[in-house]
Amino acid sequence: MASPFNIRRQTGFTTIAVTCFVLLYMPIILLVVYSFNSGNSIAIWEGFSWRWYQSAWQNEQVQEATVRSLIIALWASGISTSVAVLAALATTRTRKFKGQSAVFAMINQPLMVPEIVTAVALLIFFAMIKVATGYTGLAYLIIAHSAFCIPFAYLPIRARLQGMDLSLEQAAADLYATPFQVFRRITLPQLWPGILAGAMLAFVISLDDVVITEFVKSAGQDTLPTYMLGQLRRVVTPEINAISTVLLGISVTFVIAFTVLSKIKN
Amino acid sequence: MDRRTGVRCQYVTTAINVRNLRKVYPGQPPVVALADASIQIRDNEFFTLLGPSGCGKTTLLRLIAGFENPTSGSLEMHGQSLIELPPYKRPINTVFQSYALFPHLTVAQNISFGLEMLGKPKAEIAATVDEMMALVKMTEMADRQTSQISGGQQQRVALARALAPKPKVLLLDEPLSALDFKLRKDMQLELKRLQTETGITFIFVTHDQEEALTMSDRIAVMSAGTIRQIGGPRDIYDHPAERFVADFIGDTNFLKADVVSVAGQTAMVRLASGQTIAARTPEGADVAGSVTLAIRPEHAGIEAGSGGLLSGTLGEVVYFGTDTHYHVALPDGTAFVVRQQNRPDRADDLATGDMVSISFAPDVGQVLRD
Numbered sequence: 270m271a272s273p274f275n276i277r278r279q280t281g282f283t284t285i286a287v288t289c290f291v292l293l294y295m296p297i298i299l300l301v302v303y304s305f306n307s308g309n310s311i312a313i314w315e316g317f318s319w320r321w322y323q324s325a326w327q328n329e330q331v332q333e334a335t336v337r338s339l340i341i342a343l344w345a346s347g348i349s350t351s352v353a354v355l356a357a358l359a360t361t362r363t364r365k366f367k368g369q370s371a372v373f374a375m376i377n378q379p380l381m382v383p384e385i386v387t388a389v390a391l392l393i394f395f396a397m398i399k400v401a402t403g404y405t406g407l408a409y410l411i412i413a414h415s416a417f418c419i420p421f422a423y424l425p426i427r428a429r430l431q432g433m434d435l436s437l438e439q440a441a442a443d444l445y446a447t448p449f450q451v452f453r454r455i456t457l458p459q460l461w462p463g464i465l466a467g468a469m470l471a472f473v474i475s476l477d478d479v480v481i482t483e484f485v486k487s488a489g490q491d492t493l494p495t496y497m498l499g500q501l502r503r504v505v506t507p508e509i510n511a512i513s514t515v516l517l518g519i520s521v522t523f524v525i526a527f528t529v530l531s532k533i534k535n
Numbered sequence: 536m537d538r539r540t541g542v543r544c545q546y547v548t549t550a551i552n553v554r555n556l557r558k559v560y561p562g563q564p565p566v567v568a569l570a571d572a573s574i575q576i577r578d579n580e581f582f583t584l585l586g587p588s589g590c591g592k593t594t595l596l597r598l599i600a601g602f603e604n605p606t607s608g609s610l611e612m613h614g615q616s617l618i619e620l621p622p623y624k625r626p627i628n629t630v631f632q633s634y635a636l637f638p639h640l641t642v643a644q645n646i647s648f649g650l651e652m653l654g655k656p657k658a659e660i661a662a663t664v665d666e667m668m669a670l671v672k673m674t675e676m677a678d679r680q681t682s683q684i685s686g687g688q689q690q691r692v693a694l695a696r697a698l699a700p701k702p703k704v705l706l707l708d709e710p711l712s713a714l715d716f717k718l719r720k721d722m723q724l725e726l727k728r729l730q731t732e733t734g735i736t737f738i739f740v741t742h743d744q745e746e747a748l749t750m751s752d753r754i755a756v757m758s759a760g761t762i763r764q765i766g767g768p769r770d771i772y773d774h775p776a777e778r779f780v781a782d783f784i785g786d787t788n789f790l791k792a793d794v795v796s797v798a799g800q801t802a803m804v805r806l807a808s809g810q811t812i813a814a815r816t817p818e819g820a821d822v823a824g825s826v827t828l829a830i831r832p833e834h835a836g837i838e839a840g841s842g843g844l845l846s847g848t849l850g851e852v853v854y855f856g857t858d859t860h861y862h863v864a865l866p867d868g869t870a871f872v873v874r875q876q877n878r879p880d881r882a883d884d885l886a887t888g889d890m891v892s893i894s895f896a897p898d899v900g901q902v903l904r905d
Binding site: 434437442443444445446447450458459 | 600601602621622623624627628629631633635637638639648649652653696697700
């Protein structure tokens with residue numbers, strides 16, 4: 270019997286695949302390797318050391334930017350996940366309504382609209398508010414991050430809601446649970462892996478944002494990524510590599526956790 | 536008299552009153568799932584909605600439960616309209632086809648859910664849950680997760696969960712279809728016992744005619760969104776009102792016949808062989824001219840020779856253990872099956888190709904409405 274077509278047995282498949290992976294990951298591997306360089310260069314290897322990690326850890330600007338980044342990411346993931354849960358319920362647990370796909374597109378627009386456009390729009394919009402109110406705190410960054418994090422939180426939550434057995438909620442309603450009780454006692458306990466996954470994805474996306482943050486931040490409101498961008502304009506030392514490696518570690522951890530959470534069965 | 540309880544009919548009250556209930560799903564073209572159905576379901580009755588898939592039986596059940604809103608018509612329970620009442624305000628519980636057990640709760644927590652939602656005191660909930668678990672023989676499984684018990688056990692938990700709030704009416708949506716044959720037989724008896732013990736009105740949906748015949752007090756046979764016939768299992772089986780019912784329930788022989796005269800519920804009909812015999816007519820139907828006559832295979836007898844009501848050539852003889860099926864070809868080409876119980880004292884002396892004569896008693900034939 271002829272074996273079915275299998276792309277993995279085609280000539281050159283392995284070569285192409287390996288080349289792609291090397292191209293994708295080589296720069297990142299180099300970045301990680303040079304974060305351990307004992308010299309001042311990001312291109313000439315002089316031996317292993319933790320020097321740049323210590324240097325970054327003791328750098329007050331890095332400390333401040335890190336704390337700021339974490340505060341913004343925590344708020345942004347909290348707000349965007351709450352909004353995303355409501356949006357996901359409204360688009361999966363109601364009767365089909367006119368313009369449903371338009372609403373779906375609007376919820377996901379931050380994925381489609383070029384980030385630079387959102388950044389400029391927010392810059393102008395917030396400038397007007399700043400003039401009117403005089404407030405220049407972190408709230409602008411938190412609101413901006415919450416807005417573009419919504420689709421990232423929304424998609425896994427919606428996917429989980431769609432995968433849930435609707436007859437469970439009907440059974441609860443049949444057993445005298447009001448719509449709110451159905452949500453609290455039946456929907457929410459099964460939805461939490463989706464909510465957690467959405468929140469973690471939103472957290473990572475917020476932590477890593479440059480473009481919108483760069484436009485919206487006031488003076489002295491550098492986050493870790495915008496601090497690093499600022500540093501690149503001056504002296505480049507492996508300290509940048511060290512910070513990047515730590516950020517990479519956080520992101521990879523969250524993405525793995527996200528994948529695990531998404532796979533939890535109902 | 537009510538067949539089961541022995542209560543005189545005048546004391547029997549209507550639990551669910553469905554009048555001209557209609558459900559149309561919008562679309563191109565719109566789908567009429569239920570076309571002006573009317574049924575009165577009595578208190579303490581085991582009532583079955585029977586029909587092939589897509590006949591509207593599940594739609595009717597979901598309308599009674601409140602998961603769907605009717606397009607038009609009225610739906611009352613003990614004289615009060617159910618329309619506009621959300622499912623959580625209807626004193627009706629459902630056993631779902633998929634059981635729909637809450638996966639994050641234990642067996643006992645599933646059963647107590649409805650009682651908690653009703654705000655019953657803790658002591659009462661605990662007592663009722665114990666009682667329900669004993670009723671369905673699940674006491675030892677109280678703290679199990681629902682994923683750790685077998686299909687048959689899940690079925691019983693679903694039943695206990697729906698019975699615990701002591702609803703006036705219990706709806707069952709093909710609850711036995713996922714069970715294997717032996718378990719299904721046991722659960723049929725179990726369901727019948729629970730219904731008798733609790734006195735709750737059961738509305739049971741199934742496409743399995745045997746299930747319907749063995750468990751029900753009354754059956755409504757449905758097809759294409761309409762109710763074709765309502766009656767006790769015997770009425771439906773022995774006196775199907777129309778061809779669909781006769782065909783859907785059990786095996787039936789259909790014969791062409793001419794009506795000679797009609798007196799009340801009985802008509803004299805002339806068969807193709809020229810012989811005339813009495814047959815039952817459906818209630819309230821005018822029958823005249825050429826009609827179809829339905830005769831159950833086990834109501835007919837067969838012997839060698841000719842000169843019976845019908846005669847023909849014996850085709851296949853199929854042995855089934857408990858009985859034997861004789862396939863006879865009548866002179867006009869119609870096929871007729873006779874089913875005879877096998878007994879040790881009855882020798883099987885008929886062979887394929889023999890001339891045989893078929894006979895049946897007056898009144899076993901049923902004239903069908905067109």
